[in-house]
Amino acid sequence: MKFLVLLLLVGVEKFSAWRRRIQNDGPWLRMLAWVEARPTVRPRAALALLVLLPVALLGLVLALLQPLAYGWLALPLHLWVMIYSLGRGDVLAELGAFRDAWRRGDGEAALRAAERDLGVSGETPPALLENVQGYLLWHGYQRFFAVIFWYALLGPLVPLAYRLLALAAERAGDPALQRRAGQWRHALDWLPARVLAASFALVGDFVAVSRVLLHDLLAWDLPAAQLIAHAGRAAGDVQAAPLGEGGVAGLDALWQLLVRAALLWYVAFAAWILLV
DSSP states (O other): OHHHHHHHHHHHHHHOSHHHHHOOOHHHHHHHHHHHTOTTSOHHHHHIIIIIHHHHHHHHHHHHHTTGGGGGGGHHHHHHHHHHHSOSSOHHHHHHHHHHHHHHTOHHHHHHHIIIIISOOOSSHHHHHHHHHHHHHHHHIIIIIHHHHHHHHHOSHHHHHHHHHHHHHHHOSOHHHHHHHHHHHHHHHHHHHHHHHHHHHHHSOHHHHHHHHHHHTTOSSSOHHHHHHHHHHHHHTOOOOOTTHHHHHHHHHHHHHHHHHHHHHHHHHHHHHHHO
């Protein structure tokens, strides 16, 4: 059933508007505001209410549905949870204004678009482009790859926990709560980020990625975003190009790298199902 859910997930994301309807964070954000309005609640207790409680409720519902109709009644719930657990927004749409400005050679407009749409800046055009490349790789990973990795490995509970932790790290107003959520999320990022980096080596420049991963493969403190950015640029042989078409071509190459890695993951998961 997992592979069917992952196939349906791609279809729903690409060809329907369900994702926008399902990804309604309003109730959870109201719960976050309620928790933050009580300063006596410690960050661990807050995350227990905001993350562990919804995950526990989902686990209870799935346990009730699993014995019915050979588990097929749980399929719509699996799909709903996976759609909700995907990242917010559309990274290609977010890059649109930056790409247009960079293609025109307008560095000022590119900087304004990157700061406004991506929250990314750079002191020089090459530094700005490198940061945008890292944004593309990181958000491609955290919006899709981390979610499907944990679903394939452990089912829908961990993807839901991952997305709620990401929301807490991004939307919480309490720095202590943000920091604790970021620590928990870092633990969930450690393994899938390295699997994706290894996938980049298989679908891109194997030797270049191997050099990048040689010293950082087991480094616990290395942020997943930094590892993914370094491995992706090495695999795609992408450099910080000057203003113009070359920089846009580099972004396209990184996107195609992500697409090839996704195909590799789906093929590997299908082969695992057939062999196990």
